[in-house]
Amino acid sequence: MIAIYPGSFDPITLGHLDIIKRGSRLFEGVIVAVLCNPSKQPLFDVEARTAQIRACTGHLSNIKVDSFLGLTVDYARLHHAQALLRGLRVLSDFEKELQMAHTNKTLMEELETVFLATSNEYSFLSSSVVKEIARFGGPIDHLVPENVAREIYRCYSKTPPTAITNPKPSALVTPPHKVEP
Ligand code: ADP
Secondary structure, three states, X not given: OEEEEEEXXXXXXXXXXXXXXXXXXXXXXXXXEXXXXXXXXXXXXXXXXXXHHHHHHOOXXXXXXXXXXXXXXXXXXXXXXXXXXXXXXXXXXXXXXXXXXXXXXHHOOOOEEEEXXXXXXXXXXXXXXXXXXXXXXXXXXXXXXXXXXXXXHHHOOOOOHHHOOOOOHHHHOOOOOOOOO
């Protein structure tokens, strides 16, 4: 059975990668399909995102990386996929994902959505969290593949946090105001 794993992947995180690896053990093939969403302003364009995913999934022989524009069900039909792979982290994901799964079912009866529960260590992890940390020069190497971390820092023109000298806590404390009698 062929599954597609659609998403924004802006950028791919270790949480996404974990779903891809586990999906590759369940399905004959998994197509990671990067969605071009003209209404969103991404950090990386679709070409950069597909290249990043290819670079960190190259060792998995049954994974293909592609991009698409339009309905996921049309893409699934075109590629003879019978399953749609999605990840679940928290309850809010579940509501959104269930609605999407039901909608897709009305559009393509034979396409089954398969949910994989996030691995515990990635349950808090999202692309937005990574971007928020990196924007302020914080560490992200434990959250995204190495190649992706480098590109994110380049994007925000930041040096990796090891090169940043933190100000001494005392420098952050304003001395109390001297109140004149
Ligand atoms: P989308 O815009 O389609 O939600 P994302 O790139 O945010 O695209 O996510 C793609 C899929 O990966 C979604 O099913 C999402 O729930 C899942 N996902 C994202 N982060 C994680 C994570 N840390 N663990 C498990 N699944 C995740």
